[in-house]
Amino acid sequence: NAGVMQNPRHLVRRRGQEARLRCSPMKGHSHVYWYRQLPEEGLKFMVYLQKENIIDESGMPKERFSAEFPKEGPSILRIQQVVRGDSAAYFCASSPRAGEISGNTIYFGEGSWLTVV
Amino acid sequence: GDSVTQMEGPVTLSEEAFLTINCTYTATGYPSLFWYVQYPGEGLQLLLKATKADDKGSNKGFEATYRKETTSFHLEKGSVQVSDSAVYFCALIKNQAGTALIFGKGTTLSVSS
Numbered sequence: 001n002a003g004v005m006q007n008p009r010h011l012v013r014r015r016g017q018e019a020r021l022r023c024s025p026m027k028g029h030s031h032v033y034w035y036r037q038l039p040e041e042g043l044k045f046m047v048y049l050q051k052e053n054i055i056d057e058s059g060m061p062k063e064r065f066s067a068e069f070p071k072e073g074p075s076i077l078r079i080q081q082v083v084r085g086d087s088a089a090y091f092c093a094s095s096p097r098a099g100e101i102s103g104n105t106i107y108f109g110e111g112s113w114l115t116v117v
Numbered sequence: 118g119d120s121v122t123q124m125e126g127p128v129t130l131s132e133e134a135f136l137t138i139n140c141t142y143t144a145t146g147y148p149s150l151f152w153y154v155q156y157p158g159e160g161l162q163l164l165l166k167a168t169k170a171d172d173k174g175s176n177k178g179f180e181a182t183y184r185k186e187t188t189s190f191h192l193e194k195g196s197v198q199v200s201d202s203a204v205y206f207c208a209l210i211k212n213q214a215g216t217a218l219i220f221g222k223g224t225t226l227s228v229s230s
Contacts, residue, residue, distance in 0.1 A: 004160075033217050033218070035220070041222055041223075042123075042206060042220050042221055042222035042223045043161075043206065043220040043223075044220075045217050045218070045219060045220075048217045056217065091160060091161065093161075093218075106163075106210075106218060108153075108160045108161040108162070109160055110159055110160040111159075111160050
């Protein structure tokens with residue numbers, strides 16, 4: 001999982017604040033995936049982005065959550081008006097091209113742990 | 118929709134015991150199958166994969182065989198070590214553009230000496 005950089009690694013927010021999680025994919029990767037891992041649960045797919053495009057956001061909550069992957073800069077997962085239930089680990093992964101069928105080229109970051117107090 | 122089901126954990130074993138973690142999947146077409154491992158406080162690392170029926174993935178003493186007839190991809194290791202203690206995730210990806218990995222809920226393995 002070397003190369004996919006997520007920050008911050010740990011973030012504490014009060015209820016009602018905004019949380020911004022950043023993901024810099026591996027060099028040369030133009031596809032980014034965000035996953036959420038709730039306590040005692042597995043990873044749930046949230047959103048899949050290509051540069052400047054959202055490919056699949058079927059796993060994103062309809063409200064308060066948004067994601068972007070601009071032409072320049074990292075991908076951002078934004079959570080507005082956070083609630084306690086948003087406390088989770090958020091993982092980003094990247095791959096070099098679409099329709100990647102080989103797990104070798106889907107690399108995960110080390111995650112961002114959000115705690116809402 | 119597509120899904121992955123893993124056996125409930127935690128799995129608690131003594132060092133050198135035999136390990137099996139069951140995984141079954143539901144998917145249209147012919148997905149590729151994976152096992153990922155997550156050590157405490159870390160991200161996910163690919164452990165092994167198989168891309169077609171009857172393929173066997175193996176790594177670090179772990180292995181899993183892609184069984185299309187039973188839609189399974191069970192993880193096995195002949196002799197576990199304390200350092201294998203982690204959460205193991207089974208996952209699939211459909212072999213088509215615009216898709217992402219779908220994970221099972223994960224199985225926690227705890228190995229004691």
